[in-house]
Amino acid sequence: MMSEDALEKDALWEDFHRVVNMTSAELAAWLRAIDADETTEPLPEHAGPEIGQRVLSILQKRRTDLTEDDLRVMEHVVDTVTAEIDPENEPTAEDTDRRHRLMTLGHDPLKP
Template sequence: MADALELDVLWDEFHRVVNMTSQELAAWLKVSDADEETEPLPEHAGSPTGQHVLTILQKRRTDLTEDDISVMYEVVDAVEAEKDPTLEPTAEDPATQETERRHRLMTLGHDPLRP
């Protein structure tokens, strides 16, 4: 288990990069997994990591498990790795590579169009 200071830093960093609320993330996971004919059950919508982020958002810091901490590190690292300071955030055509990048990040709870 991480020490208290390390956990404080991780908690703050995770909540900085995860800039979607739990309601927004739940809705996104549901929409992103839906197709023309079916819609997944809410508890099965989205990737396992997206579902875990949603669970973490609904927890208090004192209730985190080792798995939660591991996912928090994974999400912070993934969002930081995807950042591109040369790209100005814009709403774009759904077929573009930037839209795919945005959707990938939103599955982790990060909307790059938000400041």
């Protein structure tokens, strides 16, 4: 029988992967793109804001390798994306600030 803690961890894992709809490759490319300028591009492991780097790191882990800090980040991402998502009013391509903010968390609202 699974413990309550293990069930909560499994539910969080499922919720995180439901709201994070970008692959690790897509997120890594996005993080590099937002930090690049006309003449330079950051090293992949230093690209983008820390939260985006943490989401990318979690995407590359197995469920059994998650740390307590990873779980806190996952909860934050699930809560933030869930609060921002409005199925009736998904952002359009013109709503770039909101879309880019969500993409930094691994959620592209324009993806089906």
